[in-house]
Amino acid sequence: MVIASQLTRELWPYTFQHAAWIFNWTLHADDVTTPNEIVAKRRQSLAPLRVYGVKGYIYHHLFKKDSSEQAIVGYHLGEAPDSKGWLFWVPDKGKVVKGASVKFNKNWFCGGGLFDVNTGW
Structure with a gap:
């Protein structure tokens, strides 16, 4: 996840949190139920599952419709643990x-790269 997303090391806690979320929501070996x-x-x-590190445009109700700023660009870090929504790293x-x-x-x-859904890279 970290290598493919090309996010910085400072975001590792979010990487582990997202990996734990995936682990808890998926089947393992011969289990018939998820944790x-x-x-x-x-x-x-x-x-709610989204790819870690994928680009997202975060809209906010305070942005004015006539304003040039309609959204901020961020990179997905996982689901927000305390409310509905997602966490994003905003480099700007x-x-x-x-x-x-x-x-x-x-x-x-x-990293600015496109992900090829056919090859996985």
Whole structure:
């Protein structure tokens, strides 16, 4: 995840958090239930899952419709643990932000490279 995303080492805690989220929401070996299903007592959807490090455009309700700034660009770090939405690293601001109204560019990663869905690279 880290190598493919080309995000900085300072973001490793988010990498581990996202990896743990994936681990808890997926089946392992011969199991018929995920760790998350055991705790939540119901089947969960993988719909919130996004690729780590993928580019996203974070919209905010305070942006004016006539303003040139409609969104800020960030790179996906995982699901926000304390609320609905996702965490993003915003290089222009040098910080991690939370966003709920987001558009993901599923083929574009932090290093500026396109992801080929056919080859995985």
